[in-house]
Amino acid sequence: xxxxxxxxxxxxxxxxxxxxxxxxxxxxxxxxxxxxxxxxxxxxxxxxxxxxxxxxxxxxxxxxxxxxxxxxxxxxxxxxxxxxxxxxxxxxxxxxxxxxxxxxxxxxxxxxxxxxxxxxxxxxxxxxxxxxxxxxxxxxxxxxxxxxxxxxxxxxxxxxxxxxxxxxxxxxxxxxxxxxxxxxxxxxxxxxxxxxxxxxxxxxxxxxxxxxxxxxxxxxxxxxxxxxxxxxxxxxxxxxxxxxxxxxxxxxxxxxxxxxxxxxxxxxxxxxxxxxxxxxxxxxxxxxxxxxxxxxxx
Numbered sequence: 001x002x003x004x005x006x007x008x009x010x011x012x013x014x015x016x017x018x019x020x021x022x023x024x025x026x027x028x029x030x031x032x033x034x035x036x037x038x039x040x041x042x043x044x045x046x047x048x049x050x051x052x053x054x055x056x057x058x059x060x061x062x063x064x065x066x067x068x069x070x071x072x073x074x075x076x077x078x079x080x081x082x083x084x085x086x087x088x089x090x091x092x093x094x095x096x097x098x099x100x101x102x103x104x105x106x107x108x109x110x111x112x113x114x115x116x117x118x119x120x121x122x123x124x125x126x127x128x129x130x131x132x133x134x135x136x137x138x139x140x141x142x143x144x145x146x147x148x149x150x151x152x153x154x155x156x157x158x159x160x161x162x163x164x165x166x167x168x169x170x171x172x173x174x175x176x177x178x179x180x181x182x183x184x185x186x187x188x189x190x191x192x193x194x195x196x197x198x199x200x201x202x203x204x205x206x207x208x209x210x211x212x213x214x215x216x217x218x219x220x221x222x223x224x225x226x227x228x229x230x231x232x233x234x235x236x237x238x239x240x241x242x243x244x245x246x247x248x249x250x251x252x253x254x255x256x257x258x259x260x261x262x263x264x265x266x267x268x269x270x271x272x273x274x275x276x277x278x279x280x281x282x283x284x285x286x287x288x289x290x291x292x293x294x295x296x297x298x
Contacts, residue, residue, distance in 0.1 A: 008244025009256025015237035017263020020086055020095055021271070022230050027087035029223045035230065036080045037203060040195035042231025043238075047189035056185045067178035068187055072194035074171020075238070080199070081164040089157025091268040092276060096131045096283070097161030099258040101169040119293070124255050127290030131258055133283030172254055176245045184242035192235065255290075262287045 026035045050056070085094035102124070178187040219227075237260075244253025262284040268274040 005244045005247040005250050005253040006256040008240050008247065009253035010259055012237045012241040012244065012253070012257040013259035014263055015233050015240065016257065016260035017095075017267065019230050019233035019237060020082070020260065020264045021091060021267045022226055022233070023083045024086040024091055024272075026223055026226045026230060027083050030219050030227070032080060032083045032087055033199070033203065033206065034219060035083055035227065036076070037196070037199040038227040039079065039231045039234050040076065040192050040199055042228050043192040043235035044189070044196055046232060046235050047185070047192055047239075051185060051189060054185075056183075058186055059182050064178070064181045065190070067174050068182065068190040069194060070174035071171050071178050071187060072191035073198065074167050074174060075191055076195035076198050078164045078167035078171055079195075079234070081160050081167065085157050085160035085164060088160070089153055090274055091272060092265045092274050092280065093154060094157050094161045095264040095268075096261040097158055098164045098168070099131045099261040100128070100162070101165040101172065102128065102255045102258055123290045123293035125290075126286050126293065127255055127258060130283040130286030130288075130290060131261060133279055133286065172241075172245075175242060176250060179242050179246045179250075184239060184246055187242055188235070188238055191238075259287050 023035055023039075051058075082094070082098050085098065088094075175187060175191075182190075237257075241253055241257055244250055244256075247253065265274075265276060265280060265284060269276040
């Protein structure tokens with residue numbers, strides 16, 4: 001049922017929405033690299049515990065492991081770039097810009113055989129229109145009080161967010177194929193482990209070339225609980241999304257997951273005091289309505 005897949009995507013949106021706001025705070029405190037790396041570490045620990053407790057079996061047929069590897073590389077790189085965008089620019093801009101990934105992944109899924117009906121097209125269009133409205137409402141407010149809104153910073157944030165969206169779209173297509181073959185748990189645990197290795201190598205390179213101690217050498221004690229929480233929330237969000245991909249018409253879980261930008265924007269407005277214009281609230285309404293319609297029309 002499409003409704004079932006969309007419900008999984010909505011669950012992902014809630015988890016990712018909260019995680020992204022925390023990632024901005026951690027990224028500014030410890031740096032984007034350590035935040036992303038520790039996400040992978042704690043995510044790996046969480047998934048190892050899950051597999052051990054649940055008794056989930058592992059398929060050792062390596063012929064399709066390249067799909068897990070492709071998913072892992074895309075998720076690790078996409079997450080790193082997303083956190084860089086969130087840390088640099090306004091959350092209410094970076095989050096919806098990254099959330100444009102279904103505009104790439106869903107058409108490709110359709111090319112591979114997905115056949116949405118007219119109501120599903122309308123719901124998807126409404127969801128993506130909401131994402132566009134939320135991003136479009138951000139203007140350059142180059143002043144001393146809000147340097148995040150300077151046009152130069154906004155431009156770089158949009159560039160990073162767009163790149164992350166493309167990488168996420170390709171990664172999710174690989175994840176869709178990987179979950180069909182190996183299941184969501186093995187796809188996710190493999191992805192997190194590979195992410196730890198890739199980012200670990202990158203950290204070693206940075207350490208060797210750095211002329212001064214990087215931020216990850218002195219992580220503030222108060223930031224550790226935040227890093228653990230980010231790892232749990234992001235990994236849980238991926239688990240729910242991958243489980244949604246395993247449902248019939250799983251590509252609709254991808255569309256529904258973009259509702260995380262509504263969660264992030266609302267939290268940024270309340271706790272980070274970011275300005276949210278009326279048009280952004282309209283966009284949030286379209287996102288929520290579109291995701292709800294996808295679930296209802298299933």
